[in-house]
Amino acid sequence: MAVIKRVILVLVALGALGAGVSIWMIQTGFYDVAATQPHLEIAYGVMHHAMRRSVKARVADIKVPPLDQPALIARGDALYREHCLQCHGGPGVSPHPIGLGMRPLPSNLALAGGDWPPAEIYWVVKHGVRLSAMPGWEYRLSEADMWAVTAFVKQLPHVSPQAFMSAAPAFTSAWATTSHADAAPTHAADARVGKHLIAQYMCATCHQIPGIAGAVNAVGPPLGNIADRVFIGGVLNNTPDNMTRWLLNPQRINPGSGMPNLHMSEGDARDIAAFLATLHGDDR
Amino acid sequence: MSRFTALDRDAAYRAEPAIQTIFPRSQQISRTRATKLRSLFPRRIAESYFWTCHESLPAPGGASNSHRSRVARVTPGSSTDDNNTSHKCSIGVGLEDWSIRDCRDFGVDTTEATAAVQGRVPPRRASQSFSTRLLAPFALALALSTGSPAAAQANAARGLQVISDHGCAACHSIPGVRWPVGRVGPPLAGFGRHVYIAGVLTNSPEALARWLRDPQAVKLRTAMPNVGLSEAQASDAAAYLSSLK
Numbered sequence: 001m002a003v004i005k006r007v008i009l010v011l012v013a014l015g016a017l018g019a020g021v022s023i024w025m026i027q028t029g030f031y032d033v034a035a036t037q038p039h040l041e042i043a044y045g046v047m048h049h050a051m052r053r054s055v056k057a058r059v060a061d062i063k064v065p066p067l068d069q070p071a072l073i074a075r076g077d078a079l080y081r082e083h084c085l086q087c088h089g090g091p092g093v094s095p096h097p098i099g100l101g102m103r104p105l106p107s108n109l110a111l112a113g114g115d116w117p118p119a120e121i122y123w124v125v126k127h128g129v130r131l132s133a134m135p136g137w138e139y140r141l142s143e144a145d146m147w148a149v150t151a152f153v154k155q156l157p158h159v160s161p162q163a164f165m166s167a168a169p170a171f172t173s174a175w176a177t178t179s180h181a182d183a184a185p186t187h188a189a190d191a192r193v194g195k196h197l198i199a200q201y202m203c204a205t206c207h208q209i210p211g212i213a214g215a216v217n218a219v220g221p222p223l224g225n226i227a228d229r230v231f232i233g234g235v236l237n238n239t240p241d242n243m244t245r246w247l248l249n250p251q252r253i254n255p256g257s258g259m260p261n262l263h264m265s266e267g268d269a270r271d272i273a274a275f276l277a278t279l280h281g282d283d284r
Numbered sequence: 285m286s287r288f289t290a291l292d293r294d295a296a297y298r299a300e301p302a303i304q305t306i307f308p309r310s311q312q313i314s315r316t317r318a319t320k321l322r323s324l325f326p327r328r329i330a331e332s333y334f335w336t337c338h339e340s341l342p343a344p345g346g347a348s349n350s351h352r353s354r355v356a357r358v359t360p361g362s363s364t365d366d367n368n369t370s371h372k373c374s375i376g377v378g379l380e381d382w383s384i385r386d387c388r389d390f391g392v393d394t395t396e397a398t399a400a401v402q403g404r405v406p407p408r409r410a411s412q413s414f415s416t417r418l419l420a421p422f423a424l425a426l427a428l429s430t431g432s433p434a435a436a437q438a439n440a441a442r443g444l445q446v447i448s449d450h451g452c453a454a455c456h457s458i459p460g461v462r463w464p465v466g467r468v469g470p471p472l473a474g475f476g477r478h479v480y481i482a483g484v485l486t487n488s489p490e491a492l493a494r495w496l497r498d499p500q501a502v503k504l505r506t507a508m509p510n511v512g513l514s515e516a517q518a519s520d521a522a523a524y525l526s527s528l529k
Binding site: 091108110111114157158159160161162218219220221222224225228229230231233234235254256257258259281 | 467473477480483487503
């Protein structure tokens with residue numbers, strides 16, 4: 001009996017200690033909520049996994065209608081450009097500044113369209129994801145419209161960047177550059193700053209990049225050994241200057257590329273290029 | 285030198301960069317040493333490097349095959365000097381600063397290359413490396429495990445053969461091809477899950493076969509060479525790459 005009592009006492013003490021530490025952390029503002037600071041990779045992975053599991057557990061009753069009618073997909077296309085492009089971007093089209101600054105990152109929907117079942121996509125469109133910036137559209141869009149968006153996202157992996165970009169040129173050119181993009185570089189290229197910046201331009205949503213939270217995606221090629229590789233985009237020789245040129249405007253070098261022009265400032269591009277130059281593969 | 289003869293082939297491959305620093309190209313390699321090194325580096329692998337990058341120039345007055353671009357050119361006349369490193373391989377596949385003599389020492393048969401440069405005989409295709417023969421059953425098992433229909437299974441296994449024969453691994457790191465591990469183009473691990481091919485095509489086996497048959501038609505300035513695959517070969521290779529998840 002004494003042993004059990006002691007165990008219970010220890011557990012209660014630990015619980016109280018845990019509660020005390022938590023209250024202290026919250027009250028002193030110990031936890032940094034800045035979106036400009038990265039998550040720990042493992043924290044990001046756990047949160048993403050928890051989100052997927054939560055969505056999967058709630059879609060059993062959703063009846064998926066046929067999603068292949070061209071009219072439905074066209075309607076979804078219009079809605080996507082109206083409501084989704086600003087944060088998620090599209091093939092070859094950069095998100096607006098609002099999306100680039102978000103944490104967790106708005107995922108690349110061409111990848112999600114291939115990976116996610118339609119019921120789960122619909123659920124996220126309808127209900128959003130709490131504690132991320134993904135809104136729920138249940139009270140803003142009709143059922144038919146939400147299914148139209150779902151149908152379009154499912155089709156998105158088959159839309160070439162050229163087709164997406166050429167379909168609505170007026171809209172894509174309405175992307176306004178920000179005052180930061182025009183700023184001149186203030187320091188020599190710094191790889192550590194580059195590592196911080198790479199999380200500010202949504203690179204992780206398309207590439208696998210070692211050391212960057214959430215960078216496990218296969219829209220573009222993996223960047224694990226980019227410093228060892230001979231070519232950038234299959235066209236430019238891999239030098240820091242060329243990498244900066246590529247980052248500043250991939251569309252000029254590879255027209256129709258899935259990599260959008262992210263309207264980086266030159267200083268940011270130099271720093272990110274410096275960081276990429278530190279990514280060597282295992283065999284060298 | 286004796287420590288190298290004690291190594292197995294795997295270690296020899298990993299040691300290859302070390303060998304290059306121990307025997308810099310500026311030094312003459314003795315025949316004995318070259319013979320011992322050659323036993324560690326199967327000739328076919330060195331050849332697959334060579335033939336991936338070099339092709340014959342058109343014979344004088346003959347039909348031109350210059351529409352098949354390659355990564356490097358063998359300049360006519362440069363083969364007369366054995367120690368001439370003017371056509372050194374600088375694309376990062378481990379053959380930097382090799383001279384004609386070095387190629388011969390490592391067992392690459394350059395007599396045919398020289399003759400081809402002078403327009404006398406057509407080039408020979410790189411032969412299948414031992415690692416491909418070793419790994420072909422693995423590739424078949426991989427194709428079987430993805431649960432694809434019978435025709436696709438055969439395609440993926442044949443696709444791995446095509447990939448090895450045409451030296452794709454000289455530029456890409458490809459699961460199923462042990463060596464070389466190329467760093468010219470992006471790694472192809474998990475290629476079946478990539479959304480885009482070369483950043484411009486949406487990824488499907490058909491689009492991939494189209495890309496493999498003629499990269500320049502899809503993306504004019506790409507460094508990826510047209511290695512002259514037939515339709516069937518391109519489909520097989522595309523099937524294998526699409527099976528990499």
